[in-house]
Amino acid sequence: MQVGKKADLVIVGENPIANLKVLYASGHIKLDQAANKPVRTGGVETVIKDGVVYDAKALAAEIKAMVAAEKEKAGIAPGPMPIVDFNFERKE
Numbered sequence: 001m002q003v004g005k006k007a008d009l010v011i012v013g014e015n016p017i018a019n020l021k022v023l024y025a026s027g028h029i030k031l032d033q034a035a036n037k038p039v040r041t042g043g044v045e046t047v048i049k050d051g052v053v054y055d056a057k058a059l060a061a062e063i064k065a066m067v068a069a070e071k072e073k074a075g076i077a078p079g080p081m082p083i084v085d086f087n088f089e090r091k092e
Helices: 056-074
Strands: 009-012 028-032 037-041 044-049 052-055
Touching: 044 056, 052 056
Parallel strands: none
Antiparallel strands: 009 044, 028 037, 044 052
């Protein structure tokens, strides 16, 4: 290791070599076999950029709030963006 070198890291709670889906920001859905119910697991826990440690869940919540505020400012309803003026017919 040398002084002045920076590392960018993403910290997850599971082995991404076993399942790359644990690298999804929100994790992924898998079956809890004991309860026979789907559960969300994995997901990025911490991000380190230029030596600054960020809580990934807090970042996601901050982005969600920013998007909601911009939608409100633009007069767009909350939730997923609607598809507007899109023709689903195939052009030949």
